[in-house]
Amino acid sequence: MAVRRTMSEGAHYQVIVVGAGHAGCEAALAAARMGCRTLLLTLHLDMCGQMSCNPAIGGLAKGHLVREIDALGGEMARNIDATGIQFRMLNTKKGPAVRSSRAQADRDQYRLRMKLVLESQPGLDLKQGQVVRLLEAGGRVSGIETREGLRFQAPAVVLTTGTFMRGLIHVGLVHYPGGRAGEPPSEGLSEHLRALGFVVGRLKTGTPARLAKSSIDFSRLEAQHGDSVPRPFSADTERIDRPQLPCHITYTNACTHEIIRGGLDRSPLYSGVIEGVGPRYCPSIEDKVVRFPEKDQHQIFLEPEGYASGEIYPNGVSTSLPLDVQRAFLRTLPGLEAVEIMRPGYAIEYDYVDPIQLLPTLETKALRGLYHAGQINGTSGYEEAGAQGLLAGINAALQAQEREPVIIGRDQGYLGVLVDDLVNLGAKEPYRMFTSRAEFRLLLREDNADQRLSALGRQVGLLPEARWQRYCAKLAAVATGGGRLREVRVAPGDRDTLERLGLGLLNNGASLEELLRRPEIGLDDLLFLDEQLAALPVEVRDELETSVKYEGYIRRQQDQVERTRRMETQVIPADFDYATVASLSAEVREKLQKIRPHTLGQASRIPGVTPAAIAILAVLLRR
Amino acid sequence: MTRSAPPACDTIVAPATPPGEGGVGIVRLSGSRAEALLAAAFRGRTAPPAMVSHHLYHGRLCRRDGTPLDEVLAVIMRAPHSYTGEDVVEVHCHGGSQLLRCILDLFLAEGARLANPGEFTQRAFLNGRLDLAQAEAVAALIGARSEQAARIALGQLEGRLSQQIHHFTTELRELLLLLEAHIDFPDDDLGTLDHQAVSTRAAAVHAAITELMLTFDNGRALREGVSVLILGRPNVGKSSLLNALLGEARAIVTEIPGTTRDTVEEELVLDGLPLRLIDTAGVRDTTDPIEQEGVRRAREKARAADLVLLVLDGSQPLTAEDRMAVAMAPPERTVLVRNKSDLPAAEEPHSHPFLSHVAVSVRQGTGLAELQAAIVAHFCGPGAGDTVGGVVLAERRHRDALSGTLTALERFRAAQAAGEPYECLAFELREALAALGQITGETTPDAILEQIFSRFCIGK
Numbered sequence A: 001m002a003v004r005r006t007m008s009e010g011a012h013y014q015v016i017v018v019g020a021g022h023a024g025c026e027a028a029l030a031a032a033r034m035g036c037r038t039l040l041l042t043l044h045l046d047m048c049g050q051m052s053c054n055p056a057i058g059g060l061a062k063g064h065l066v067r068e069i070d071a072l073g074g075e076m077a078r079n080i081d082a083t084g085i086q087f088r089m090l091n092t093k094k095g096p097a098v099r100s101s102r103a104q105a106d107r108d109q110y111r112l113r114m115k116l117v118l119e120s121q122p123g124l125d126l127k128q129g130q131v132v133r134l135l136e137a138g139g140r141v142s143g144i145e146t147r148e149g150l151r152f153q154a155p156a157v158v159l160t161t162g163t164f165m166r167g168l169i170h171v172g173l174v175h176y177p178g179g180r181a182g183e184p185p186s187e188g189l190s191e192h193l194r195a196l197g198f199v200v201g202r203l204k205t206g207t208p209a210r211l212a213k214s215s216i217d218f219s220r221l222e223a224q225h226g227d228s229v230p231r232p233f234s235a236d237t238e239r240i241d242r243p244q245l246p247c248h249i250t251y252t253n254a255c256t257h258e259i260i261r262g263g264l265d266r267s268p269l270y271s272g273v274i275e276g277v278g279p280r281y282c283p284s285i286e287d288k289v290v291r292f293p294e295k296d297q298h299q300i301f302l303e304p305e306g307y308a309s310g311e312i313y314p315n316g317v318s319t320s321l322p323l324d325v326q327r328a329f330l331r332t333l334p335g336l337e338a339v340e341i342m343r344p345g346y347a348i349e350y351d352y353v354d355p356i357q358l359l360p361t362l363e364t365k366a367l368r369g370l371y372h373a374g375q376i377n378g379t380s381g382y383e384e385a386g387a388q389g390l391l392a393g394i395n396a397a398l399q400a401q402e403r404e405p406v407i408i409g410r411d412q413g414y415l416g417v418l419v420d421d422l423v424n425l426g427a428k429e430p431y432r433m434f435t436s437r438a439e440f441r442l443l444l445r446e447d448n449a450d451q452r453l454s455a456l457g458r459q460v461g462l463l464p465e466a467r468w469q470r471y472c473a474k475l476a477a478v479a480t481g482g483g484r485l486r487e488v489r490v491a492p493g494d495r496d497t498l499e500r501l502g503l504g505l506l507n508n509g510a511s512l513e514e515l516l517r518r519p520e521i522g523l524d525d526l527l528f529l530d531e532q533l534a535a536l537p538v539e540v541r542d543e544l545e546t547s548v549k550y551e552g553y554i555r556r557q558q559d560q561v562e563r564t565r566r567m568e569t570q571v572i573p574a575d576f577d578y579a580t581v582a583s584l585s586a587e588v589r590e591k592l593q594k595i596r597p598h599t600l601g602q603a604s605r606i607p608g609v610t611p612a613a614i615a616i617l618a619v620l621l622r623r
Numbered sequence B: 001m002t003r004s005a006p007p008a009c010d011t012i013v014a015p016a017t018p019p020g021e022g023g024v025g026i027v028r029l030s031g032s033r034a035e036a037l038l039a040a041a042f043r044g045r046t047a048p049p050a051m052v053s054h055h056l057y058h059g060r061l062c063r064r065d066g067t068p069l070d071e072v073l074a075v076i077m078r079a080p081h082s083y084t085g086e087d088v089v090e091v092h093c094h095g096g097s098q099l100l101r102c103i104l105d106l107f108l109a110e111g112a113r114l115a116n117p118g119e120f121t122q123r124a125f126l127n128g129r130l131d132l133a134q135a136e137a138v139a140a141l142i143g144a145r146s147e148q149a150a151r152i153a154l155g156q157l158e159g160r161l162s163q164q165i166h167h168f169t170t171e172l173r174e175l176l177l178l179l180e181a182h183i184d185f186p187d188d189d190l191g192t193l194d195h196q197a198v199s200t201r202a203a204a205v206h207a208a209i210t211e212l213m214l215t216f217d218n219g220r221a222l223r224e225g226v227s228v229l230i231l232g233r234p235n236v237g238k239s240s241l242l243n244a245l246l247g248e249a250r251a252i253v254t255e256i257p258g259t260t261r262d263t264v265e266e267e268l269v270l271d272g273l274p275l276r277l278i279d280t281a282g283v284r285d286t287t288d289p290i291e292q293e294g295v296r297r298a299r300e301k302a303r304a305a306d307l308v309l310l311v312l313d314g315s316q317p318l319t320a321e322d323r324m325a326v327a328m329a330p331p332e333r334t335v336l337v338r339n340k341s342d343l344p345a346a347e348e349p350h351s352h353p354f355l356s357h358v359a360v361s362v363r364q365g366t367g368l369a370e371l372q373a374a375i376v377a378h379f380c381g382p383g384a385g386d387t388v389g390g391v392v393l394a395e396r397r398h399r400d401a402l403s404g405t406l407t408a409l410e411r412f413r414a415a416q417a418a419g420e421p422y423e424c425l426a427f428e429l430r431e432a433l434a435a436l437g438q439i440t441g442e443t444t445p446d447a448i449l450e451q452i453f454s455r456f457c458i459g460k
């Protein structure tokens, strides 16, 4: 067996990734898989891919992001498939575009598997160390320096520091530095970034206490089970046959709320100790009680942390109240009368770098070769982080290889929506993905993520050949199925079939496709009419059904995309001088100058840039 | 959130001349379907396909059902030998804003789109009809025209109508947020969506817009004509001037400064040009809250007005309050009126960067004809912008936006009745909001999310 030659301190890499959270792991794997000598540095090697908060991957719009990561050749989907303990498809009663997968993970297994994948990736070195400074040369980044003064060189650096930069943990009125419970913060780096001229801000988030499973009485609680046939996230996973664990549901009550109100004077949130802006979509329980006094109960999910874990994650009671208040209010919940807290809930404040300072490649405008991804950009969530990490890793590698960068359009994926929102709007509060953020939502389904992005994954060299072949086979099957739907017809005289389908007379007969357009008929109802259709894999059949049933809507969305095409492809030169355009108002000029949009389409999405300004630019770009 | 500029290849339409009452009005079309659009409406001895480029043809413009609208002259200027470089059609009709509206509607119904400010010139440039050196001039024109269009739209949308349209937006946002909340937060106990309530509310908005559209078609919905604002400090004779121009004692005139406490509006036709004459409270530093409000309104109106008559008392030296009024008046749209010329002049007329100066004595009736001529010249004379055409266009734009909203709402209701999934219903509602957004400004996803977070206890 050949010994892998690792690079030692002071060595030259092509890509350096700082932080092995969800963003950093994807970034490092992508760069290494694209053939770059890559270094991944992180504060604590046992915590690679650690889930800081809820042990779950996916959910509304986030499930879409995970599928997109998979379609591009990332790791998150495979990792959750291999370590999930409960899989559920959400929104099954709604249309196909907003169905999302969610899975709970075995927290330890998720982390351990990710570390193993990193360790076994050729071309990737994994090291523990705290980065405190970037190295610069000739107006661009050239490497990093660790706290110990070690220097590593690379033409491309990806920062994914998560909640760690100047992290400050709050439990009640007590606070202390930390990047996550039990881990040190990252000191020095954000000051350095500020000194380089970056606008650095402060955000806040929180997490609930972890409870001792043995102290909970589940017998009276309603159980929530996963789907009977779990659907994998990754196209590489054939099926999931690991045992699935249930969650349990309990509720807060008037007594809980009373105790919480009584503790507000010692809440860092309500006493003004916390300055950072928190996520409105992820309020703490004290926030919910204060803001919605008319609600007499809140639903709480008790989620297992893993197969072998004795801890339970109570989803819905994130809090930074003092420990005694946490214990007291938790004990008012049915089933939790005797609950023991194993780890306290807490809030954390951290430094982030406003993403308005980024290009849509996730490279910073100020320092060439430097990329930011994940929570450092003001987002929250593993999936948002992973998706950005993947894109930043791809572009860092492309730059190191002196290839053209990749930008993902809003019509191509949630990843495109995410990045475009970040760079045009900035982040004034933590950003989470929602399906309502995607104006082309009907085109961005989980099940067609591969059709939207796999060609790109292959083009950059991330998607393995075997995977590409499988994707091509799926496309061929969809084409075959589509052909059969149009060719196979039910004759007007075919009484038996018509009766079986519950149909009246058909004057001229009908193709299967025409029949499928009827709301009351599904593809499954038609399978007895054609063996070839019946033999197709279930995901191919779903795809066929969706494309027929929603054809009208899909076409209308495609028309909308088409209408923006001209603007999206009109590139604005990077050195375009807005200052000389007298016909633009000063306000618009300033905005354009600050964001320096890449295309006319991007310019049109900057708040305050009017259609008239766009028309003016269109004229001047022709000059 | 798509703020997509429409494709540059569709066919646009706009009035090309101000519609005075009487006289001739021109409606211009540009784009690949211009000729087809003309063919759909033109009835004459020569049908459009047979028309020779750059020749005038006589005929009638008829509605779909055959009812004639007007006797017209039509000319086709085929690409590339036209102003825009595309196929251009011009229809010369009898002036008059009501008729112009009907003709615009006719072409809109056939699939033309109202031109954006400066869009004909923009196309001319993009099609290489104007040389590169003119790019800056074209850009400046688009900028100026858009500003003018925005000002006119604002002036048109006041009071009750604006409230009504904002109410539609609020209602539709509300319905959208209900759908979006149920789509994005399925695990939060939001309860079930009350489809009946949604459908009732959508039907109510639909009915209200339909009714409003009728008032548009009667020409009652929006203010007619261009606005002329009378501005000045108290007691300079603003109300007297209004009365004199109207030829009747409409506003109260006294020697007590601060007589007019609110704005007074009257309609007036000058040389066939429909005007809205607006008298305001005198500009001054005051502590009376009612008067303060009056002054605030005057300032706002000066910003939205198409023309300002800035009245000074020529027999008095300039006061601090006069200077306040001068500062409020936009120089490129202001005529300086020095009143009380029957009294000895206080000082030499000073030069201000205004359009023109007129000395009048309302008391003796001197100088009024000159003032009227200056007003008409501003709107119709050589070098006049197309403010009057702009008024018709703004009005049609509002109507067009409402009609787009209506179409989208009809689709929404049909989709709801057919049991289409939530995200498809949301798609239709977003289209309705996008159409309304042309008047009220767009609805961003963030605005919807914001409302969801404030309305529902969401998140874990």
Ligand SMILES: Cc1cc2nc3c(=O)[nH]c(=O)nc-3n(C[C@H](O)[C@H](O)[C@H](O)COP(=O)(O)OP(=O)(O)OC[C@H]3O[C@@H](n4cnc5c(N)ncnc54)[C@H](O)[C@@H]3O)c2cc1C
Pocket: A018, A019, A020, A021, A022, A023, A024, A041, A042, A043, A044, A047, A048, A049, A050, A051, A052, A053, A054, A129, A130, A131, A132, A160, A161, A162, A163, A164, A165, A179, A180, A186, A187, A189, A205, A206, A207, A282, A346, A347, A348, A373, A374, A375, A376, A379, A380, A381, A382, A385, A386, B460
């Ligand atoms: C208390 C808490 C509550 C949260 N609650 C939620 C929630 O409710 N909902 C939600 O969606 N998300 C929540 N999150 C966020 C979620 O955990 C993150 O969005 C996600 O983990 C971000 O991934 P990341 O890769 O950007 O950063 P992280 O996962 O935080 O990883 C950052 C990595 O960078 C390393 N690092 C940092 N600085 C340096 C340095 N200078 N040198 C070397 N290595 C460094 C760290 O060791 C770490 O491995 C919460 C996080 C915390 C801590």
Ligand SMILES: Nc1nc2c(ncn2[C@@H]2O[C@H](COP(=O)(O)OP(=O)(O)OP(=O)(O)O)[C@@H](O)[C@H]2O)c(=O)[nH]1
Pocket: B232, B233, B234, B235, B236, B237, B238, B239, B240, B241, B252, B253, B254, B255, B256, B257, B258, B259, B260, B261, B280, B281, B282, B283, B339, B340, B341, B342, B343, B360, B361, B362, B363, B364
């Ligand atoms: N000598 C003379 N007096 C005039 C003339 N025009 C108006 N006045 C007088 O000026 C006084 C004020 O006239 P108004 O028309 O009420 O003035 P105003 O600008 O509307 O004043 P406020 O409503 O108070 O702001 C009255 O006494 C008028 O009779 C004029 O041309 N010559």
Ligand SMILES: [Mg+2]
Pocket: B238, B239, B240, B251, B252, B259, B260, B280, B282
């Ligand atoms: Mg008065």
